[in-house]
Amino acid sequence: GTAAEALVGQVVLPGDLLLLPGHYDEDAESERLRLSAGATPQGRLLCGPGLRRSGAGLLVTKCGLLRHRPAGGGAYWVDSQQKRYVPVKGDHVIGIVTAKAGDVFRLDVGGSEPASLSYLAFEGATKRNRPNVQVGDLIYGQFVVANKDMEPEMVCIDSSGKSSGMGIIGQDGFLFKVSLGLIRKLLAPKCEIIQELSQLYPFELVLGMNGRIWVKAKTIQQTLIIVNILEACEYMTAEQRKQALAKLSGN
């Protein structure tokens, strides 16, 4: 295997073994000697999506670019591209209500199974005071249970009981699907695309980690313009995007 630091920012393929600092030898004793000499990993190392722990190193399981974050003990992950969403605990997603089964709503989140959402998982909901959720509504919530053995479960409140923006997404607007990589790009702090779009018209935007985006602007035309730009952003370069936006604001 090769050292993990050498491959940061480069393409890695499944099956590559990444070695971490302090673990260049398989022998446990020499490992201890090294730890005192070289850069010791402080705290726990986070092995993110696309990587698996394998002995003393990390095994790549998805192809993509290797990323590294030195803060907070360090984290390595693979920035890969995919369209199919797999529910992960803690992710905020947009779900479509497909059925009401007693006290529980079934939501389609784009995974292999519909997620369940209890009617009590809304802010200020009690047994008497039920939320007004109909089939076909859009809900922005987060996963509390999401593993391969169980049906995913969602809630629309956070750990302190507040909704903090989650819940039923209002009327009108337009829902469409993009790839997961674009969503993460849009959610990066100080994203250029979002900044440029925000200069155009007033609009509202909800991004779900499952690839779904909901847009609402004052008129249908403005909404569709924003939708088209976001969809095309996947394959446009920065200059092309700026040209397109310049044409729009010129009109």
Next chain:
Amino acid sequence: MAGDVKTKLSKNLLRMKFMQRGLDSQTKKQLEEEEKKIISEEHWYLDVPDLKEKESYIIEERSFLRCEDLVYGRMSFKGFNPEIEKLMIQMNSKCKEEEIEEDDKMEADVSDEEMARRYETLVGTIGKKFLRKRDQRVLKDDDEDDEVEEGNSNPRPSKRAKKMFLKPQD
């Protein structure tokens, strides 16, 4: 009759909780030891030396949220939805607040020494206000005497006697 009944009861019955309430501690201990012996004889164990598990410091994580620094998913621009705009500021500053929390020491407006000095005098003056009359008089006399005779360690029996409880004579 009671003695006959005792000898006919089985061991399992005697081991039950309700039968043991009347026993003394010694017999209880004996019964416990017997039970442990039976269990440990039946207990299977591996005849293999213990494997020392290497302490692993790598945590596996399937979520991108914990790796990357992502902003909150609900956004609104140019005042389209004012509540969401307020929420945006709140959520995004919450993330930054977590970084700032490490340096939590606030600079004090008043230094510690000055605080102690003020507190000393303050507590004394306010405290005097709420004393009962008797104690106020004592305090006043004490202060005057202190000023007149500094370093005098003789107790003043007349004043001290007033404070003590005098037993009523028959």
